Amino acid sequence: MEKKAFGPTRVEVSVIGQGTWDIPESGARRDEAVLALRRGIELGLTHIDTAEMYGSGRAEEIVGEAIRGVGREQLFITSKVLPSNGSYKGVLAACERSLRRIGTECLDLYLLHWPSSYPLEETMRALEALVEQGKTRFIGVSNFDVDQVQEAQSYLRSVPLACDQVLYHVKERGPEAQLLPYCAKEHIALVGYTPFGRGRFPRKEAEPGGVLGRIAAAHGKTVRQVILNFLTRERSVFAIPKASRVEHVQENAGAAGWRLTAEDVAAIDAAFPVHEGPLATL
Ligand code: NAP
Numbered sequence: 001m002e003k004k005a006f007g008p009t010r011v012e013v014s015v016i017g018q019g020t021w022d023i024p025e026s027g028a029r030r031d032e033a034v035l036a037l038r039r040g041i042e043l044g045l046t047h048i049d050t051a052e053m054y055g056s057g058r059a060e061e062i063v064g065e066a067i068r069g070v071g072r073e074q075l076f077i078t079s080k081v082l083p084s085n086g087s088y089k090g091v092l093a094a095c096e097r098s099l100r101r102i103g104t105e106c107l108d109l110y111l112l113h114w115p116s117s118y119p120l121e122e123t124m125r126a127l128e129a130l131v132e133q134g135k136t137r138f139i140g141v142s143n144f145d146v147d148q149v150q151e152a153q154s155y156l157r158s159v160p161l162a163c164d165q166v167l168y169h170v171k172e173r174g175p176e177a178q179l180l181p182y183c184a185k186e187h188i189a190l191v192g193y194t195p196f197g198r199g200r201f202p203r204k205e206a207e208p209g210g211v212l213g214r215i216a217a218a219h220g221k222t223v224r225q226v227i228l229n230f231l232t233r234e235r236s237v238f239a240i241p242k243a244s245r246v247e248h249v250q251e252n253a254g255a256a257g258w259r260l261t262a263e264d265v266a267a268i269d270a271a272f273p274v275h276e277g278p279l280a281t282l
Contacts, residue, residue, distance in 0.1 A: 001044025002256040004235060006076070007189030008160040009138050011108070013076045015232045015256040017047030018249070019193065019242030020059040030062065033244035037066035040243070041075070043253035049165075049191070049240040051080035051113055052098050060101035068103070077102065078109040078165075078191075080142060081123075083116030090118075091126035095135050110136040111165055112152075114143035114281065124155035131159045138162035140189075145279040146182045153186070161188055167280050168192030168239075170212075170227055170272040171200045177276040184236045192231050194282060195239045196224065202272070211271045215264045221254065228255035230268050 003012035018040045024030045037048070050063050060079060067075060079102065085094040095110060110130060112123055127139040140163030141152050153161045164183060168175050168190070175190065183190045205212045206223040216223045224241075231239050232255075243249045260268075 001046070001253060003044075004238075006238070007138075007140075007162045007183075007236070008187040009162050009189075011076065011137075013189075013238060014044055014047045015238055016045055016228055016252055017049055017076075017191075017238060017240040018045045019240040020048070020050040020063060021054050021242055023055065023059050023062055023242065023244050025055050025058045025062070029244065032246065034062060034066045036244050036246045036249045037063065038070075039246050040249040040253065041067070041070055043250065045249065045253055046074055047076045047078070047238065047240065049078045049193075050102070051082075052085070052094055053080065053082050053113060057097070057101050060098055064101055064103040072104060076108045077104065078111065079107055080111040080113040083112065083114055083118070086112060086116030086118035086123040088122050088126040088129075091123060092130065095130050099135065106134055107136040109138045109140060109163060111140045111142045111163065115148060120148075120151055121155045124152055128156055128159055140164060142166065143279065143281045146178050149179070149182065149188065161186075163189040163191055165191040165193055165240075167194055167282055168231060168237075169195050169197040169200065170202055170230065170268065171197050172280050173272060173274040174277055174280055176274045179279065180234065180237065184234065188236070189238060190236050191238045191240060193240055195228055195231050195241050198282070202227075205271055211267050215260065215267065218264075219258065219260075221258075222251055224251060225255040226260070226264075228252060229258065229260055230265065232256065233260065233265065
C-alpha cells in the first residue's frame with residue numbers, strides 16, 4: 001500500500017485507510033468485520049479510523065480486537081472525542097476511555113469529532129495536553145471549515161494541527177474549493193470520509209458506459225478503486241473507506257499505487273464539478 005507523509009507529522013501513513021462507523025457489532029458479521037480489518041492491515045491499510053461515538057465505544061473495542069498481536073508501530077490509529085465531551089476534563093477522560101477500549105497506551109491521532117459548544121480554546125488546550133502526556137502523538141479536528149481550522153490552529157502552542165477530517169466524495173467535492181488548498185499550504189492532512197457517498201454513490205456513472213465505468217475498464221480496475229484513487233490524487237489527501245467484508249477491503253487496497261491519467265482526471269472533473277459553499281457534513 002502506498003504511503004505518504006501525513007500533514008506536518010513526518011509519519012508515512014497509508015493513502016487508503018479503514019473506517020469503522022456502523023461496523024457490525026454482533027454475530028457472524030462482527031466476526032467477519034474483525035477479519036476484514038485484519039486483512040486490511042495485512043494489505044497495508046494501516047490507518048484505522050474510529051471514534052468514541054461509533055457503536056457507543058463498541059467500534060473501538062472491535063478495533064482493539066482486530067489489532068491484537070499486530071506491532072503497534074505498524075498502525076496509525078485515529079479516534080475522536082464527542083463534542084459533548086469537549087470540556088478540558090471531558091476530553092482527557094474521553095481519551096482515557098478510548099485508549100482502554102482500543103487497548104493501546106497512545107493514539108496516533110485524536111480529533112474533535114465536530115465543532116462543540118465548549119470554547120474551542122478549551123478543547124484544543126486539552127488535546128494539546130494529551131500530546132504532552134503521551135496519550136496521543138498528534139491532534140486534529142473534523143468537520144471544520146477553513147475559518148474554524150484557523151481558529152483551532154490559533155490556540156495551539158506546542159504542536160501543529162495535523163488533520164481535518166471531512167466529508168469528501170465525487171458528488172461532494174466542496175472541500176477542494178477552499179479547504180484543501182488551505183490545508184495543503186499549512187501542511188495539514190485532509191482525510192476524506194464517506195468516500196463512496198453512502199446514499200449518493202454515483203450509480204449511473206459507474207455503469208460500463210459511464211465515465212467511471214469506462215476509466216475503470218481502461219485501467220483494469222474497479223469503479224471504487226478509481227473513485228478512491230481520484231479522491232487521494234493530491235499529496236495532502238487520504239481516504240478512509242469503511243468495509244466490513246473481506247472482499248471489499250481487498251478491493252479497496254487496490255485503489256492506490258497507480259495513477260489516473262490527466263485525461264481521466266479531466267473527465268471525472270467534468271462529470272462531478274466542484275461546488276463552492278459551506279462545508280457539507282453527513
Ligand atoms: P463509506 O466508506 O463511503 O461506505 C461504506 C459502505 O461502503 C459500506 O456499506 C461498505 O460495505 C461499502 N463498501 C466499502 N468498500 C466496498 C467495496 N469495495 N465494494 C462495495 N461496497 C463497499 O462510508 P462511511 O462509513 O460513512 O465513511 C467511511 C468512514 O469515515 C467511517 O466508517 C468513519 O470511520 C469515517 N467517518 C467520519 C465522519 C466524521 O464526522 N468524522 C463521518 C462519517 C464517516 P461493507 O461494510 O458491507 O463492506
